[in-house]
Amino acid sequence: MTDASITAPGKDSRPSATLLPSGEKRARLRKWRYFKDGVSRYGVGAGGIGVVFALGLIFVYLFYEVFPLLVPADVSVETRYTVPGDREADTLFLTLERYQELGVRFSSQGVATFFQADDGHIRRQIALPIPEGVAITSFAHGEARQRLVAYGLSDGRAIVGRHAYDLSYPDDVRYITPKVEFPLGEAPVVVDPQGSAIIQIAIQEGPQGFVLAALTEDNRLLMSRVRSTTNLFTGAVDIRRDAFQLPSPPGNTRQILVSGDHRSLFVADDLGQLHYYDISTPTQARRVDSGQVVPEGHQITAMDFLVGTLSIIVGGSDGSVSQWFLVRDDRNQHHLTRVREFQSHAAPITVITPELARKGFYVGDASGVLGIHYATSHRTLLKRQVTDGPIRDIGLSPVNQAMLVRDDADNMLLLDLRNPHPQVSWQALWSRVWYEGRSQPEFIWQSSGATDDFEPKFSLIPVTLGTLKAAFFAMLFATPLAIMGAIYTAYFMQRHLRTVVKPTVEIMEALPTVILGFLAGLWLAPFIESHLPAVFSILILMPLAMLVAGFAWTRMPMSVRQYVPLGMEILILVPVILLVGWLSIAASPLMEVLFFGGSMRQWLTEVGITYDQRNALVVGIAMGFAVIPTIFSIAEDAVFNVPKHLTQGSLALGATPWQTVVGVVLPTASPGIFAAVMMGFGRAVGETMIVLMATGNSPVINFNIFEGMRTLSANIAVELTETAVGSTHYRILFFSALVLLILTFVVNTAAEIIRQRLRQRYSNL
């Protein structure tokens, strides 16, 4: 340095003999250097900001994926035209096929009109084979996905049809050919052998064939179970029919519904009452329960099953919309129960159309208002005036993206429908929900089921509580060990030993959690199961043994004690701990024989405690193990950095070392220790592999240490790869990731701020 400072001005003072490049060159060089400086400044700036931005993108993107859950449903009118087909006849039923290209209208003349949904142009008209001289007296449709319709005839017979669609691809373009099939043959099926007119009819296809329920003119309630088999060679349809007569319903019947499992039948009368018949054994069928489903003086104006035929949605002349299903009481009796009341409409309800694969439904009322509701989440997603007159029919596409609405004046509207995530509401995620078939509202997480009509149960409470449970037991195990260990290491331990101990504990932090999880699940869990008493005896004996060893040590002669200097107590304790541990484990079978009648596990079950092999105890130990280094490392720093003059002052005033710890060190370092615990908690909350491997992953709600749990993180790991991209389930899993992110971020930030404050405080002391 000195060399340069002497020679440089020397060179400058003799410009003629300078070895420096010419001024122009130097200027160019300088320019180049400043250019590079600029490039570096902006390059690094761009890179740095880019990285910060990329990290921020995590928040943004998770929000972006969750956001559609909050978007309400919407409809917009695509086209409008008058009802296609025979205008003289009434429209009885309207629906769309899955490509939303064709609509179908069943009329009171027994004609199926297939038309193009966007302009009403008729593609095909099929007249059902109604025999000569017989009139149509009633109509019913089955569950939407079965595409079944039934016409009841004036001669006590019925005709059953199914609208179906053939796909072909001439020139690589999809072409749909509609048709009507007759699953029970083209000839009408006899429902009433006495031949009186059928004034109400209901149909449902089940695993054992078809059920037709009918009310005749003379108020007899009949039920037929029809099974058809098609001969493979001749193509002839063979029909087998069992007929039953049920007790006649009271009052004037408005509508009949039969459930898909053919176990229950519902009859609505004109006084606003709904009657429930148990038809599981048709010969003993009886009316079990009746209920007033709309207020007295009002009438049931529309009624239909939700998909799965477990719930009935009832609309009344007072504009009320409610959900009903059978709830089993203590005596195993089913009762019709009002489960939910939806936002009521201002005018009488005229039509209810359920969705095909979800528990949602669409409601039209007499003032032309369309309502979109969803049962599970108890939401009313939309109420909007779409026509001036009363809505008469709503035809819904199977994929919930378009709908047909017919009003009183035979105007047909094709509506574009956007209703992607009705299943989610704050209530559905965080409150008790009364799911179909359950006896009361509950918290349940069950995202998928075996059948199409399964009702997904998206309560985040079980997994959130599971997360807290796992974290709680982990912290219960880790906090005392880590903090006490940190105090000892930072304050009492000999310096050389500390340089070994601290890195060893910190290495634990880097240990892959998959290894901890694997050991917990495959080694620790069976071990604990077969050595349960040992766990408890260790818990009790270990501290006692330490104290005894400590006191015994003070009684040792000085000549022995001098071998282990102060700050090395740990060397004496290691053999003691190993000995106690080994004794406890070796004596464990004996203890089981002596105190627990041979098997502690069995004993637990007998006193009413459920025991899972992979339980919270195992998770607590394994995850505690993962959390200890986090807490230890930060707490140790906090204790170690307590200014020495404070402790020395305390000691000089005559306090014992422990009194100094309690009176001076801990109060000073407590924010740091608190921050350490928070950091540990943050880690325990987000840990995935350990809980995934060391619990049974069942989303139960309890704080029993011998049962498992499912945590948010494990839930994501298990389910995210199995779900459809963009589905509600997918977005809920993203939401739970967001919850985890925010939770840990807040906890960590708070801990970090506390630590920074502490650092300042130390520097001021």
Next chain:
Amino acid sequence: MTLKNWFKSGSPWVWLNAGAIAISMIMVVGLLALIMVRGFSHFWPSPILMTDLTTHDGREMRIVGELSRSQVLPAQVLRDAGVPIDDDIQLVTRHLIKQGNRDVWGRDFVWYPELGMTQWTYPRDAMRLERREWGDFYGFPVRILEQGRTVAEGDQLWPELQQRIRRANDIFDEIRRIERREIGNVNHRMERVRLSERRLDLQLREGRITVAERDQAMADLAAQRLVLDQEYAVLQARLDALYKDVRRDTLVAQVMDGREWEIPMAQIIRAIQPNDMNVLSKTGLYLKQFWEFMSGYPREANTEGGIFPAIFGTVTMVFIMSIIVTPFGVLAAIYLREYARQGPLLRVIRISVYNLAGVPSIVFGVFGLGFFVYFMGGAIDRNFYPEALPSPTFGTPGLMWASFTLALLTLPVVIVATEEGLSRIPSTIRHGSLALGATKAETLWKVVVPLATPAMMTGLILAIARAAGEVAPLMLVGVVKLAPTLPIDGNFPFIHLERKIMHLGFHIFDVGFQSPNVEAAQPLVYATALTLVVLIVVLNLTAISIRNHLREKYRGESD
């Protein structure tokens, strides 16, 4: 000192605190020791025991196998499980015997009570066969058949067996080479021809080429396909011949209940008689098996064989991640420390970045799956690989996305370490450089950054250690239980970023928890865990030593 005074002084608390750290240390050391012992012992040939057991109902049976572990437990537990035990017995010892022969009995691990067992013997001719299917075989060799004809018995049997196993293994290696490499190569090229044809169709539909152009290109491709078909037929014929060849020999062996069992030589990988081996030959076998474990491919739903694809996948992924994370992490750290205006906003950013290190890794996995795989990958597929749709190329989890996700996950680690390194560089050095007229960039890149290189290395090593041990996010973004091909091979373009990979950590999870025969897979899981632990501990110790070294160095210079 009396007990009362002792308590008053607070010493008991000190002892309890010492106990806490002692327990922690014992747990760490114990855990590492457990993995070490179980992992390393996996390769040691254990003796084959033989004993006769008289069961409770008076049946006699002979047991041949390896002792897996023993247990003492209250008799009541077994009674509850339906095992009949005399009432006066309180505690029973039982042994888990690995008797192998899954094809003979269906169960390869069986618990037997010690009660009623005769003295264990270790017959010298007891044999263990390592097989490609059905797990290990335990029994006594009887004779060797060549196409149904006895060729060796008695004393010549063992050398003859070894020689024929070697022959069968050589043929098998050849078969595997043809299947993996040559047929794999043909398949790869055929797939490219197929994609080229589809691309031509697409281009024609979009009007970018004429019909004539397409037909000409199609003819070219058809010719290529013909050549490939021929190549394939040749390979297939060779394979058929080899398969026929390898099925020539059969070993007949006696199992523990006296029955004779035929084992095709093609199934046998190795035959050993551990009771007849000395320490030296056992050590040799140990090393050989250890090497096979590290370099071999998995067999039998990953429960046997080696873990080479998992090691390779882990290393490749971590390597790509390092390439991404190092420059970006360093740039961000330099920006935060050197260029950004220090103020409250920067403090918020810094704390946020630091805290991302504490965010659960699964959250990064979710982000990776949503953003990288579906969002970016989907866009790449639509724009660059339309011919492969609807089967996704990059729009599905794979190596590249796994590396990206881990890079994001480890960015905070690198940033923190680098920033710390930069902040430790004494400002005198910086001032000296600036005083000599250097620009800020020159000071930075020629003085400060080189001095901080060790810190960056530390950060990188810590990042690698973290990445190598992460499993949860990888389950979502690209790791599978069994990848048919390695991400790097001899087929163009050599590095296949879109392929799925195997991973050590996931291997542990999968084999330990998803495999049908957990008992048989356990030793292998321990060995895999050991590999991973060693890898990570070594990386961490390196990082720690670099850091300590660095601290010492700068402490000296700044004083």
